[in-house]
Amino acid sequence: MQSITSELRNNVGKNDSHRLRFDGYIPSVIYGKGMNTLPVKIDKREMDTLVRNYGSNGIIQINIGGEEHTVLIKEVQRDPVTKEIIHVDMQKVSYDQRIHVKVPIVLVGKRNVEKSGIILQQQLKDVEVECFAGSIPKKLEFDISNFTIGDTLKVADMEFSEEFSIIADPQSVIASVATAEKTVDEVVEE
Structure with missing residues (x-):
């Protein structure tokens, strides 16, 4: 420290x-x-x-x-x-005190998802957790490399260690995968 x-x-x-x-x-x-x-x-x-x-x-x-x-x-x-x-x-x-702190969310495998018109939308960049002061995670990483169109990652879908608990609503969407309906050129032509 x-x-x-x-x-x-x-x-x-x-x-x-x-x-x-x-x-x-x-x-x-x-x-x-x-x-x-x-x-x-x-x-x-x-x-x-x-x-x-x-x-x-x-x-x-x-x-x-x-x-x-x-x-x-x-x-x-x-x-x-x-x-x-x-x-x-x-x-x-103090190290024996439980505190609330925001921890950044890192999505691993973005490049695999963001290809050929697929769009990754990350709604939550961080999440509030409760943990002991001595065991604050630096970040929460999640592998999304196998996500396809229509897949979503919610707080409830994530697995965590027993050292901390998530304060956020379990149904909160962290990220979702969608496709672009129209390109910019098509919108301009209309």
Whole structure:
């Protein structure tokens, strides 16, 4: 598990956040059950590395004034133009605590499906799961290489380990395979 050092922020607000970003920090907050929200600042390079290596579901140790906190990166906010991280929300967790977290869904075998007019529609890019903080899956992979027209993948169709449970509706459609009824040229001619 990665460990970083952070400092409490004395000032909060829009102007202070802009100053922090200019100085190479990312304004962040740590919240959790039974604690007051802690506004902190984290070195931009360290946070970029953490998000790149652990994603938005990574668990890290953060040291604030000599006190260690185990936190889950809950939400990463990015600038819509530059895509740089502008704010991070972190939730304090313990390894024996069950938490809710969104896990990305990766469909394996897309190239086999997307051929000769067949269209794959992925409705869900991630799914919310409940698990212990120490056993968060990085991603959920599903092989769809044998799918044909009319096939669908629902939450209920997926197999999971006993370490976590799915919060989403079992009838939610993750992906479906369809065919294009008309080509663009045919629509233009009409």
